[in-house]
Amino acid sequence: MRTDRESADGSPRIWGGTTLTERRETRRAALLEAALDLIGEAGASGVTMRAVCRHANLTDRYFYESFASRDELLDVLYRQVADEFLAPMTAFTAADDPSRDRALSEILVDKVLADPRKSRLFLVEPYSSTGLGQTTFAVMPVFTRIMQDHLFGHIDDPVRRRLAAVTMASGNAGMFSAWLNGSLRATREQIIEHCVATLTAYRAMYRS
Incomplete structure (x- = not known):
């Protein structure tokens, strides 16, 4: 029938x-x-x-x-946006390649600027919305893992490698959040230069 x-x-x-x-x-x-x-x-x-x-x-x-609920909608939406931010990072997975740092920084900054709604959800709201807490905890380790395995692949000590990745990931998230909410006044170029300088510093930190 x-x-x-x-x-x-x-x-x-x-x-x-x-x-x-x-x-x-x-x-x-x-x-x-x-x-x-x-x-x-x-x-x-x-x-x-x-x-x-x-x-x-x-x-x-x-x-x-x-x-099923408002929280489920936010969870789905946050994960979709996170995947969009993850895409440019996975395109730059050449281990320990400083020549690509500026290109990566430019792509990430332009991604933040491309859609203020998505950037606010991904980078600002996790600091103020309890409804996104568990989702953020589940998603952010993926970004940390990419930094750990590729940006800092030259660091032999796994603890130091993870320290560099976690610190940089959380620091950049806080920086972009402050930039988006207006408490950090900086130009696009200043943010890019900072990202490049930060990558350079972290690469050198455990070089020896």
Whole structure:
């Protein structure tokens, strides 16, 4: 027996040129985009089920079609944004290659500037939103591992290698957060120069 979701030949039923799955994916994307807009305006505290639905012009029925709760929506959104920030780092995985430090720094800084909503979610909100705490703890070690294994691959001592990676990752996160929230006033070029200088210093720290 065919279901209401299938046509007579068993293929997905089409309404308005799209399948049910496609319409669900469109609604889910609209909810995530609405949450990003709200974060850009007021931070994660402004993300509620009702506010997201109102912004996306959808009812709460469609919210719960995709997410069990507001925290699940934020978790999914944070992980998606984190993957976007991770991509340029994985493109520069040549171990201990100082010649690529400036290019990497430029790409990361420009990524921060590209979409203020995403940068606020990824770099500012974890410091102020308890709802993102567990997600941040789960995601950030991936970034630390890339630094540890590639940027500081020349450090033989595994403890020192991890110390350099953890310290640099947390320090840069704090720097970008302060830059985005306005408490650190610096130009794009100053931030890039600082990132390059920091990489140089960390590479030299355990060189001998």
